[in-house]
Amino acid sequence: MLQDLEYGRLENEFRNILPAEEDIVVCFRGSSALLDRNDQDELHLPSYGEVLAWAEANHWESWNGNKVQYVFRMQDKNYFIWWGEAGESADPAYAYEDTRMLRQLVSKNICYAIMTAWHLFDWYRSNRFCGRCGAKTQHDAKERMMRCPQCNQMIFPKIAPSVIVGVTHGDYLLLSKYANRSYTRYGMIAGFTEIGETVEETVAREVMEEVGLKVKNIRYYKTQPWGVTGGLLLGYYCDLDGEDDTITLDREELAMAEWFPRNDLPAHDDGISLTREMIRVFEEGKEPQ
Structure with a gap:
């Protein structure tokens, strides 16, 4: 899947460090993310030195006077995000x-880095002000947390659990397509908890809501x-409860x-998503029983 890197791992521990010129900035x-896609479909992200030069030349704006924020380390490289909406x-x-x-x-590691950096970027821009008292928040120096200097509220990154559901009926698997999406x-079947x-x-609620079927034997x-x-x-398999497999969409x-x-x-498996891996596992008859 996407996070299965060729070497190393995404080190998500917070570090209160300044960028070096060769560090990566998303x-x-x-x-949308700023990237270079070459003729071989490989993705590249700019260095801090490059981004700083572009920002100064094109007058990029940033939040609270900061330019970049450290987010994680992956495959021997430090990653930062530009602290604001980036320019050209x-x-x-x-x-x-x-x-x-x-x-x-081709560049699963870069895709994974961009998606994880986006998660944090979106959280940062949504929490520049305290939701309790409205004061401007500040980044804590010791951990990944926004702190309100007025009411001392501590705001941590939000992670939303959701399910991907492989509904089975004997040797059949239920597949679907989203409506009104790109x-x-x-x-x-998928949905948030x-x-x-x-x-x-x-799992049971989403299947009932989206296709009108009852399920049993829900397994992780x-x-x-x-x-x-x-x-x-969170990927789950489950079985149709009963013999009536009529879909109410x-x-x-x-x-x-x-x-x-x-x-x-x-x-079939695309080597990227949990959904496609689960389809392959069912195809091979290896789903948990």
């Missing part, structure tokens, strides 16, 4: 690409961080949903 404008680069090789559409195999590939419910209850498979939505995806959420046999699935 720059966002809206939900002076290098024509770099362009902004929508993080929500950034899914590719992502049009096959997927599985709501207040006061267990993840297993989320694996997780995947998904920074684009600020979420942690929620057309506001889904464009289609259909049962597909194990030996004729229309989607």
Whole structure:
């Protein structure tokens, strides 16, 4: 999957450090990231030296007077985010690409870094002011936390749990497509956990809401961080409860949903997403029982 790096791992411990010229800076404008995609479809991110030169030349604005914020270390490199909405680069090789559409195999490590950096960028820009008293917040010096200097509220990054559900009926798997979204590939039933419910209850509720089916034998498979939505995806398989497999589609959420046999699935593992890995696991007959 996306987070399965060739070497090293994403070291998410907070470090209160200043950038070196060669450190990586992820720059966002809206939900798009500034990157270089070469002829071999490889992705590259700019260094702090490059970003600082562009920012000074093109008068990029930043929040609270800071230029960059350390976010994590990955594969022997320190990563920072530009502390504000980034402007144009002076290098024509770099362009902004929508993080929500950034899914590719050649540079999985860069995709993973961008998605995780986006998760933190979105959290930072949403918490520049205290939600309790309205004062301007400050970054804590010891841990990844925004602190209000007036009421002392401590604000930590928000992680939203959500489920990916492989609904099975014997040798059939339920696949679906979202309605009214730019992502049009096959997927599985999904949704966020709501207040006061267990993840297993989320699985049963989402399946009932989206396709009108009851399920049983809910079993855990694996997780995947998904920074684009600020979420942690929890993969589950479950079985149809009963023999009536008639689908009642929620057309506001889904464009289609259909049962597909194990030996004729229309989607396969892409090496990136938990959803596609779970489809492959079912195809191979290796799903947890």
